[in-house]
Amino acid sequence: MHIVLTISSLDRTAGGTSSAVAAMARHLAGRDPDVSVVSLESDQPLLDEAGTEEGTPTVTLVRRDDSPWKVWQNPSRFGRALHKEIEARSNVVVHDNGLWLPVNHRVATTTHSLACPRVVSPHGMLEPWSLGQGAWKKKAAWWLYQKRDLQSAEVVVATAEQEAQNIRALGVDGPIAVVPNGVDRPDSLPSVDNDTSGGGEQRRLLFLSRIHKKKGLLNLVEAWDRLRPDGWEVIIAGPDENGHEAEVRERISQCGVKGDFVFTGPVKGMEKWKMYQSADLFVLPTHSENFGIVVAEALSCGVPVITTRGAPWSDLVDHDCGWWIEIGVDPLVEALVQATRMSAADRVAMGRRGRELVDRKYTWPQVAAALESVYAWVLGEQRHPECVIT
Structure with a gap:
């Protein structure tokens, strides 16, 4: 053949x-x-x-x-x-x-x-x-x-x-x-200390994908403005497409949450995997995905995921390794409240189930x-x- x-x-x-x-x-x-x-x-x-x-x-x-x-x-x-x-x-x-x-x-x-x-x-x-x-x-x-x-x-x-x-x-x-x-995960992942259970370090919510209007970043900014959880920062990693990053940055400034957001630009190779490893939660508030490989990549690193019904990830609910929500600001706020208020131990357990799912299926x-x-x-x-x- x-x-x-x-x-x-x-x-x-x-x-x-x-x-x-x-x-x-x-x-x-x-x-x-x-x-x-x-x-x-x-x-x-x-x-x-x-x-x-x-x-x-x-x-x-x-x-x-x-x-x-x-x-x-x-x-x-x-x-x-x-x-x-x-x-x-x-x-x-x-x-x-x-x-x-x-x-x-x-x-x-x-x-x-x-x-x-x-x-x-x-x-x-x-x-x-x-x-x-x-x-x-x-x-x-x-x-x-x-x-x-x-x-x-x-x-x-x-x-x-x-x-x-x-x-x-x-x-x-x-x-x-x-x-x-x-998932094309490396055989050995970089070692990153992201244990923030003591409360002394920032916890990290990671978005890693193209900065494109279909990815739902404006919904994320509005949801974050409503929630503003203490001790958390949002990492936005990925290439700008069609100038959408400027629109997202403007909305962040309008909401007064500029200090909570960090833009890294595109990441690849081991730098990308290190970013997954250092995250406490992953979010993809997308309007549409045929698969959403970044969801599987995050799960493979033991990171719980929040994504929408625009991505085919009912496995998040079926295997208790994340949140699969309707598209929009209100459902995103509700999921973020649950995720950011969850204990570090519970998030680690949820992430472990996600990694086991990827190893079995993806x-x-x-x-x-x-x-x-x-x-x-x-x-x-x-x-x-x-x-x-x-």
């Missing part, structure tokens, strides 16, 4: 989908299948073309055209690179990541012309909130090609039951596999095995996997 993963960009600034696909490629390549990746070139790719050792994915970075003709040139070049990759292999499955872009449509037409099976991961791009952004363009694309491209895929991969239901509601009636994203070896079973089923090499809904 040979798996070809396709994505428009592998750049480390392109967000969670690029990170998820890079991790997917590495962990699938560490198993039995041969794995290759086709993507447009970028300044900071998460995978490079040098990886030719056994157990690593082969990467093709297609030269990007930035001329006025790029809307035609880039998909055309991408299609030729994918065509070459498929024809050079046997027993191939293509797994395309993302929707809407001309590159994604070219993957669909190229695989169809070669009778090559195709699996598609929308990565939350069919969630109601996401569909509402640039709605008229997406409606046009949906009826011109996107619905047809999804219907012709052998399998659509959702990261949670909630995403699968939203895909079904749009009239996509083919098989859907529910496979979560995995590690990359488990996720890679589930994906491999989907590919094998598509090729007729395996019986119907439990994760596939038909």
Whole structure:
């Protein structure tokens, strides 16, 4: 079996989908299948073309055209690179990541012309909130090609039951596999002393994600203004998108809570994991997530989580490792009251349950095995996997 993963960009600034696909490629390549990746070139790719050792994915970075003709040139070049990759292999499955872009449509037409099976991961791009952004363009694309491209895929991969239901509601009636994203936690985490049970140090509420309007930071600021718990600070870590950080900072100043908020900018690598380790609570007050990998990462570090019904994390309630609340300021205030007034010992116990949950369900070896079973089923090499809904 040979798996070809396709994505428009592998750049480390392109967000969670690029990170998820890079991790997917590495962990699938560490198993039995041969794995290759086709993507447009970028300044900071998460995978490079040098990886030719056994157990690593082969990467093709297609030269990007930035001329006025790029809307035609880039998909055309991408299609030729994918065509070459498929024809050079046997027993191939293509797994395309993302929707809407001309590159994604070219993957669909190229695989169809070669009778090559195709699996598609929308990565939350069919969630109601996401569909509402640039709605008229997406409606046009949906009826011109996107619905047809999804219907012709052998399998659509959702990261949670909630995403699968939203895909079904749009009239996509083919098989859907529910496979979560995995946590790429280091084997050894940095040691950080964040025991604040004596009350002498600041406790930390961490937000670590893109600073984007859909993440709900304005709700967090308003909720914090109402609550203002003693001995707590809010750490905002992540890259600014579309100038939203300035809007958040302005709201913080208007509320008079500037002294409670710390902005760190983007964090990555061990710095990111150290930040999780130093947190007492994690918050993602989002309007919409198809998965919310930062929730799983925080849990894997033993940090209790507060997030909204916009993210598919009922596990927080089912396993008593956090709060899964309605979107809005009032529910967020209520959860923050409970979380910040909880004893340190109870928070530690809650965090321990979260880490155990991730170890059972959300590690990359488990996720890679589930994906491999989907590919094998598509090729007729395996019986119907439990994760596939038909």
